Amino acid sequence: MKESEIKIEPEKIFFRNSGIMMEVSQNEKCRIPYRDIVWAYVKTGKDGEEKHGEPRLADITESTKGDLIVYDRRHFGWTIGTGRVDREAGALLKELCLHAPYIVAGGQDWFDDSEDTDFGMVEEMVELMRACGKG
Numbered sequence: 724m725k726e727s728e729i730k731i732e733p734e735k736i737f738f739r740n741s742g743i744m745m746e747v748s749q750n751e752k753c754r755i756p757y758r759d760i761v762w763a764y765v766k767t768g769k770d771g772e773e774k775h776g777e778p779r780l781a782d783i784t785e786s787t788k789g790d791l792i793v794y795d796r797r798h799f800g801w802t803i804g805t806g807r808v809d810r811e812a813g814a815l816l817k818e819l820c821l822h823a824p825y826i827v828a829g830g831q832d833w834f835d836d837s838e839d840t841d842f843g844m845v846e847e848m849v850e851l852m853r854a855c856g857k858g
Contacts, residue, residue, distance in 0.1 A: 731801060733746055787812055790805060827849065
């Protein structure tokens with residue numbers, strides 16, 4: 724895990740009007756605003772496992788197991804574990820896409836999260852989608 728990433732194992736996840744709200748414990752909460760999100764996908768399996776992957780959006784169902792990975796425009800990543808919540812990662816990604824339709828969703832073969840150029844392209848795509856949605 725890079726310094727610009729954090730893993731969260733929330734007990735509850737809510738998709739509110741302005742962002743993802745997570746309750747990690749009774750006293751600890753976390754929020755990710757939709758306007759900051761540029762890319763989200765499901766990571767299946769564990770690192771080092773043969774079945775580890777990042778399925779494309781078309782291959783994800785609500786029952787797809789794994790972690791929800793979310794990146795913001797600062798290139799900061801959240802790994803949201805689903806072990807303590809009542810929904811699978813596929814269902815969480817679907818709901819995120821309903822609330823934040825102007826993001827890049829699903830695994831992307833061309834995208835390397837460590838490359839600034841690739842992140843720049845994702846940010847441009849998101850800004851273009853948002854601009855088209857306002858018209």
